[in-house]
Amino acid sequence: MIKLYGTSMSRAARSLWALEEVGVKYEHVPVGFTGELRKPEYLRINPNGHMPALDDSGTFLWESMAINLYIAEKYGKAPLWPSTVEAHGACYQWSFWGMTEVESTLLEIFLNQMQPAEQRDAKVAQAGVEKLKTPLKVLDDHLQKSDYLLGKEFTIADLNVASVMSLAPLIQLDLSTTPTAQQWLQKCLARPANQRAVAMK
Template structure:
């Protein structure tokens, strides 16, 4: 059976969502301390999530999600064409490189760091840097219901999971209303609701 290490309140949440979308049976393993020797044998980075698929070990949430979608998912979650696969890779990596880094900066400097270490200038700069990629997303979604067309795919799941941080930092998305509507639709999916209800 597939084991997924990590809680829904970490990056493991997006992998729990992906597993829920496929309907595959899996076991969630909560990790109290990621730097203990027994866990470092599974993931030498000391992070979550980690996937153990009957001895095949993967870390990095986006890699896990693409693997899960390819192995366990069916079209449209995992597209049936190589071109569709390429688009899934593209949007997933875009979410990590263009959006997530900025969202994490805002989260750190407005919520996570101790008050004395927060720098609102860093947060505001990150908000500014997000404007261009969010416009790219909004413009694209004006032409199609989901990232690859009319149906929800792993690309939507991956980007929406990155964008979900916007809720916690109360990021104003009113300038990108199409993207905001798409995000709410993705996050409202039953599989995400089930994943979010896990520990």
């Protein structure tokens, strides 16, 4: 039995989305942001004390991107998990790109909007907006060639990058200069599997 630990208000949301996409039976175990993450029983699953964590009948995984790629490879079918090694490489590429080129900057902007007013730094937030222009143009240029990241079909690469980009609407990031990427993101986030995932606790 698969168990996914974490709240949909964290990176666990992308793993819940992946589980919903593949349609496998699983148990969602909500975990709070406070003391639950430091309890010994949770640290045995994820010694880092972060969300999410996956228990697949005794196989334990942490790091949301690793969890998602594992879910897609083990339980997904084409096109979600493509059939060629070359396409697998593209899935890894875009998944890691989302983490290294986009996510940390989006989080920086998000925190500067959500923190108490006296702790916010408008200059840092604006610098983040400027910094994102380059990777967002890379994404937009690529998507002008195809409907999804790997072609005509939605794959785990789209899910992983869209899950990172899901912060953009929350911080009201202006994506009008990258309209193809904006439309792609809206299309991905509107998928029923994602809607079910974000509705969880």
